[in-house]
Amino acid sequence: MQVPAEEMPAVSEASRTVIREAKAAGVYVFGGGINSGVASLMVSADGSCETRTYPQTSEFDGGFCVLELPSRDEAISWAARLAAACRCAQELREFHYDSES
Template sequence: MTKFLISFPGSAMNIADEDMAAVSEAAHAVIREAKNAGVYVFGGGINGDVAPLMVAADGTVTNETYPQTREFDGGFCVLELPSREAAVLWAAKIAEACRCSQELREFGYDPES
């Protein structure tokens, strides 16, 4: 089984305030479905209210990020699935629930993880 990251940036969710409760319930329903199917690993949303930190190998902490991740926000989940085709189907379910396209990435195999 392979782990897949399914994610979207916060800016992709252009949802009217009055529709947000329905979107939230739909998204939670898909996650419950993934849990019931035994494919859910973990997921959540990046807390945009808490600034990221850069932690160096020597323990030095600075208030910065890598330039390419300055806008890293939104939601994600990791699912463990038998194939890329199955991952595409789950990503489509999440896209429908969240009303925005999802990015799909495959984790490389690591026997230690």
């Protein structure tokens, strides 16, 4: 996200508008930003911890928005709305359904 500081309030409001629309449409599940002030922690099966992350995510900065949608096309449409609001591309992922979760 390459947005001048003076434009961030407008970007924030635009993205929140899309989230409010998702909530009104009944498709919003949850969302939130990554707290960049807290270091990532890798926790092993034995409970030991290291302050690190996977190499491919070491520069991750941003947040998540989880929507429950009937199709991939709908997901692409919502992702495009968020991309326009945030002024940057959005990565679209699909959760694997697990009846035990």
